Amino acid sequence: MARFGKGVVYGVLTIFLLALIISFLLSLLLKWTDIQESSLTWVIFAASVLSVFIGGFVAGGKGKERGWLIGGTTSLVFTLLVFFFQFLGLEQTFSTKQWIYHLGFLLAAMLGGVMGVNLSSSNRHAD
Numbered sequence: 001m002a003r004f005g006k007g008v009v010y011g012v013l014t015i016f017l018l019a020l021i022i023s024f025l026l027s028l029l030l031k032w033t034d035i036q037e038s039s040l041t042w043v044i045f046a047a048s049v050l051s052v053f054i055g056g057f058v059a060g061g062k063g064k065e066r067g068w069l070i071g072g073t074t075s076l077v078f079t080l081l082v083f084f085f086q087f088l089g090l091e092q093t094f095s096t097k098q099w100i101y102h103l104g105f106l107l108a109a110m111l112g113g114v115m116g117v118n119l120s121s122s123n124r125h126a127d
Helices: 003-034 036-063 065-090 094-127
Strands: none
Touching: 003 036, 003 065, 036 065, 036 094, 065 094
């Protein structure tokens, strides 16, 4: 059970770290080019899905079993943190569009968790 919690924590931290890096890079792009934020909507969504997938992958690799569960839990913790920030900090609830995005994040993290477990277990067998 300790590996499960450790995996989720590492996964969530990975998601937020990647989000921070991607946000910084995109802000530089917006600052120093003529690109408008509205033209980057799909890029931002794809980067978000990739970040959550990688977070699930990391969580699955650290947890080493039940990748779908550990990836899903990682995504749910991420969603809960974002929801609490938005609800408590901005006094807004999720829109339907945000719930759909977070459902996609859940699926991406579960897939990442499965792949993380499988690649970490194949590395153990190779040793």
